[in-house]
Amino acid sequence: MTITLPGGVGRNAGPILYGPEIDAAAAALRAGHYGHGPLTVRFEQQLAAFLGVPDVVAVATGTVALQLALLAAGVGPGDEVIVPSLTFCSSVQAIVATGARPVFVEVDKTSLCVRADEVLAALTPATKAVLPVLYCGRAVDLTAIQPHLDERGIAIVEDAAQAFGSDLHGRLVGSNPQLLTCFSFGPMKNLTCCEGGAIVPRTPEQATVLRRMRTVGIAQSLAQRSASTTYDVIGFGLRAHLQSLNAAIGSAQLAHFDQVCTIRRRLWHRYATALAGLPDVALTDVDIDHTIPFNLVVQVPDRDRVFHQMHDAGIGVGVHYPPNHLQPAFAAWTTSLPVTEQIGARVLSLPFHPSLPVDDVDQVVAALRDALHG
Numbered sequence: 290m291t292i293t294l295p296g297g298v299g300r301n302a303g304p305i306l307y308g309p310e311i312d313a314a315a316a317a318l319r320a321g322h323y324g325h326g327p328l329t330v331r332f333e334q335q336l337a338a339f340l341g342v343p344d345v346v347a348v349a350t351g352t353v354a355l356q357l358a359l360l361a362a363g364v365g366p367g368d369e370v371i372v373p374s375l376t377f378c379s380s381v382q383a384i385v386a387t388g389a390r391p392v393f394v395e396v397d398k399t400s401l402c403v404r405a406d407e408v409l410a411a412l413t414p415a416t417k418a419v420l421p422v423l424y425c426g427r428a429v430d431l432t433a434i435q436p437h438l439d440e441r442g443i444a445i446v447e448d449a450a451q452a453f454g455s456d457l458h459g460r461l462v463g464s465n466p467q468l469l470t471c472f473s474f475g476p477m478k479n480l481t482c483c484e485g486g487a488i489v490p491r492t493p494e495q496a497t498v499l500r501r502m503r504t505v506g507i508a509q510s511l512a513q514r515s516a517s518t519t520y521d522v523i524g525f526g527l528r529a530h531l532q533s534l535n536a537a538i539g540s541a542q543l544a545h546f547d548q549v550c551t552i553r554r555r556l557w558h559r560y561a562t563a564l565a566g567l568p569d570v571a572l573t574d575v576d577i578d579h580t581i582p583f584n585l586v587v588q589v590p591d592r593d594r595v596f597h598q599m600h601d602a603g604i605g606v607g608v609h610y611p612p613n614h615l616q617p618a619f620a621a622w623t624t625s626l627p628v629t630e631q632i633g634a635r636v637l638s639l640p641f642h643p644s645l646p647v648d649d650v651d652q653v654v655a656a657l658r659d660a661l662h663g
């Protein structure tokens with residue numbers, strides 16, 4: 290039985306709690322094994338079965354998933370990684386953490402995702418990876434340029450933080466063996482561990498390297514370490530494992546995942562219908578038949594005023610995202626991106642989460658209409 294969480298129109302984003310997570314978390318606490326352990330391994334196996342892939346490596350967050358996946362793809366100092374500026378800053382921080390340079394590119398005006406032609410135009414001899422962001426959960430199709438990227442030894446590391454459960458032409462995001470896919474299971478995500486993330490490795494070697502890097506560089510598994518007087522630290526590593534408690538919550542969520550898919554799609558359709566009556570408002574095209582939408586992003590004129598008026602009226606609005614090429618931390622790699630700058634000034638996220646009663650969508654859209662009319 291789903292548990293009602295604080296929500297309504299005042300909240301911009303949020304999780305769903307199906308109920309069994311509470312017992313699962315309590316059982317994990319009672320088991321007395323709080324770090325990486327059997328519950329984490331079980332969650333990895335469940336994710337792999339869901340995606341239909343041989344292996345999944347669970348980690349602490351989506352941000353560290355991206356960092357480790359880039360490292361596993363061989364990205365390092367002197368390399369360039371192509372990334373849309375319109376993303377959460379984590380996508381860029383993960384690149385910077387490897388010592389590589391982010392190369393910011395534009396996004397498509399209707400999907401707000403990168404396009405293959407923009408990626409091609411940004412390639413240089415230093416390009417080592419492309420990091421498409423699956424904005425709002427929509428899959429990004431780079432298959433047309435995949436052979437070209439392969440030929441040049443350029444990896445695609447997908448930022449699918451928002452896209453667990455979505456598909457590309459019927460193939461689940463995460464199941465394409467040519468891509469390294471990274472998920473987030475953070476607090477707001479369609480599937481949450483409270484905090485968590487995962488990488489889908491493409492070779493057993495990559496999986497080994499990723500597991501070592503998430504465990505401070507130690508080569509041996511927990512079982513091997515407990516039977517030995519020593520261990521080998523054989524490379525870079527972080528304390529980046531997924532804790533048992535979080536894995537237990539993730540497993541409980543995964544068992545009911547179809548429910549959130551239905552709820553989110555229903556909400557999205559209700560918004561699409563209600564927003565159709567507002568000619569000034571452009572709804573982001575998430576390719577809804579193939580996407581479990583993560584958020585509801587529109588573009589509106591006079592966004593800042595509309596944002597504040599709605600916020601003052603108690604509506605949980607948000608902005609996803611202030612463009613990264615304009616952020617102080619990334620000033621060294623800034624460039625001119627007029628399309629992104631225009632979109633960045635117009636995007637507005639409306640309340641979109643499983644605790645939002647579908648009938649409350651009309652109240653949000655009425656508040657938007659009022660705000661647009663001043």
Ligand SMILES: Cc1ncc(COP(=O)(O)O)c(C=O)c1O
Pocket residue numbers: 350351352353376377379380422448450451473474475485486
């Ligand atoms: C597009 C994108 N990339 C990366 C991340 C980072 O994931 P996490 O918060 O789990 O570190 C997020 C999470 O908000 C995200 O939305």
